[in-house]
Amino acid sequence: MSKLLPLAWFIFLGGILLAAPFMVERSVTMDFTHVLEPPAWPYLLGTDSLGRDLLSRLVCGAGISLGVSFLAVFVSIVVGTLLGALAGYRGGLMDRAVMAFVDLFLCFPVFFLILAVVAILGPSIWNIAVIIGLTSWMGTARLVRAEVLSLREREFVLAARALGAGRKHLLFQHLIPNAMGPVLVNAVLGIASAILMEAGLSFLGIGVQPPAPSWGNILTDAKATLGVAWWLALFPGLMIFFTVLSANLLGEEAQKRYHL
């Protein structure tokens, strides 16, 4: 169960992502004669308050929500891995400086930091993804530093060094690749929190901007029509729920595999 569900769900999401390009037009087409209609043919999951098809908005929203969170996780891994590896490998003053920086970043209530940054830079899909990424790299940095600290004392590193490997070669050919296991686990778990973060920001109206759909901003519409249109709250809610659950289960499974 705990292995099958996440795999099945991610295969399902993959299918959805393939279908998304064909539904973009449909997702922004407004039909004012079918406003807030419950699930029925031809609107299988009902319509929103502007008469748009919820099914196609969920499908296109999947692309946007997942895209934002994958990009955010990518940014956080790149930043976290580089800084963590640098700190672990160089040690000394560099190590202390980077770790102080990590502690500093951990002090901020991330959500409010994001709110402030979005307020200044303005909301856009790219901004949101990069900001979420730049505020969630600290865990990765700590993991990578710890791994590198132990790896750099191992014999294969010594051997490489004895063969005359340079600093760059050591870092990128030996240390970082060998530290990637826990990083990938962390990344899978990170996807779950990035999706929640994006949904939260969009729900507050400062994430993905209309008319582009995301699971979070569909929920905003649902809030205004709560009690009238249950389908607007239920379906995007389920999408978020299953995606976050699957990412978490997958992450935990991987954790077991790597004996972390």
Added chain:
Amino acid sequence: MTFLFSSTPYADNSGDAFVTASIAEPSSLIPLFASDSASAQVSRLIFNGLVKYDKDLNLTGDLAERWEVEEGGFLITFHLRKNVHWQDGQPFTSADVAFTFEKLKDPSTPTPYGGDFEKVESLETPDAYTVRVRYREPFSPGLSSWSMGILPKHLPLRSRAPVGTGPYILKKWVSGEYLELHANKDYFEGEPSIARTVYRVIPDEATAFLELQAENIDFLGLSPVQFKRQTDTPFFKSTYVKHSFPAFSYGYIGYNFENPFFSDRRVRKALGLAIHKKEIIDVVLLGRGKVATGPFLPGTSAFNPAVEPSPFDPVQARALLEEAGWRDTDHDGFLDKEGKRFSFTLLTNVGNNERKMACEIIQRRWRDVGIDVRIQVLEWSTLLKEFIDKRRFEAVLLGWQLSPDPDLYAIFHSRKTKPGEFNFVSYKNAEVDRLIEEGRQIFPEEDRAKVYHRLHEILSDEEPYTFLFVPEALFAIHKRFQGVEPGVAGIGHNFIRWHVHEDQKKYKV
């Protein structure tokens, strides 16, 4: 929280209570500082002005029994009521009016209302019940500015323990939870029938609606969806009465005149013609509203009924745009001119679902005539400080809450275009300036109306704003309240005459 409002309601033992929800906590109950609607609402129950608006929006006396406009508008003499006492028992006199005026003029007082009194040259109090206000020039909006709540001279200004002359006395203020007011037994118009009013701070509209459903509040403003669909149940029909009347506001799109796109009148006209306003009202407001034709409300004297709303005509919109040089030369579906695509951002504020929906509909309509529009929904203070005050915007979809006086000086006069001032679209028109100034110097209603009728025509023709709609204010009020009389001025005007039959009283102890 719940038990507090159901089993043992408020610590008093007489009459019924009127419980309502306020979306925000009042910032200050002192009328000089009460600039947000939550503060103004409560403050109005505690303080009185010299004049007030009645049910039909005519100015009548409040603390002033009557007044005279003399010397062609240079002098206004107010004759004060003689039987008025402050809520602590001290008599109300002209010295209190003079004190309030001093506070308003004091540059160290952080009040947004100081501008209303700039044209006052002097204020004299020949005796305890006469106030003579001398103006530097005739200034007709000045009369209504005296609806400002009058403060007691003998007490310090305490925003959490205000003492006024009004029908209700603040008894309790629990931060973030509620404000409780008790009827003033010595109120000069008679003791209000409802013994207590309670403002519960409920910052979320959906939560407030659930509280209404649970009968924990007696009154709530509703969104169009709530009004039309969610309150269409037998329970609601048997428990609440729903009312609607034209709200004192209008929604518009403002164009930044400093942007070369919009300085051309033909472009603004085309943008207006491409919008189907009726469709916005039908879909966003679910039909609860009217098409706006200008900055005045239908039914007021300033409103010019001869001004036609601009029709929905995308063909003519395209023709006007072409005339202005916008053509689709590269056949990408968007208009362009000198290699530049007609593309801009429409801003609106977070938290107002109706505005967001209107933006999305308008975006589609503008797309149809070949204009590429992005929508940005911004947090309110960011929108004001970073974009509007700094003029870093192209077009905005917002609304104006109006006062009953038709004066347009703040919004359309060319002298009000500095950062932070309200003519943020930087509209400059010499004739409009002249008419606005003229309208401020005329006192008789009919003569003033002529000036505003002309202004209405010009603004509709020039289209510095595309006027979209005048929404309806929608609300539900508990059935047990008798004597509610919705009018042009809303329903608050006779609140102190509302009452509940003995056997229907809900809050007893």
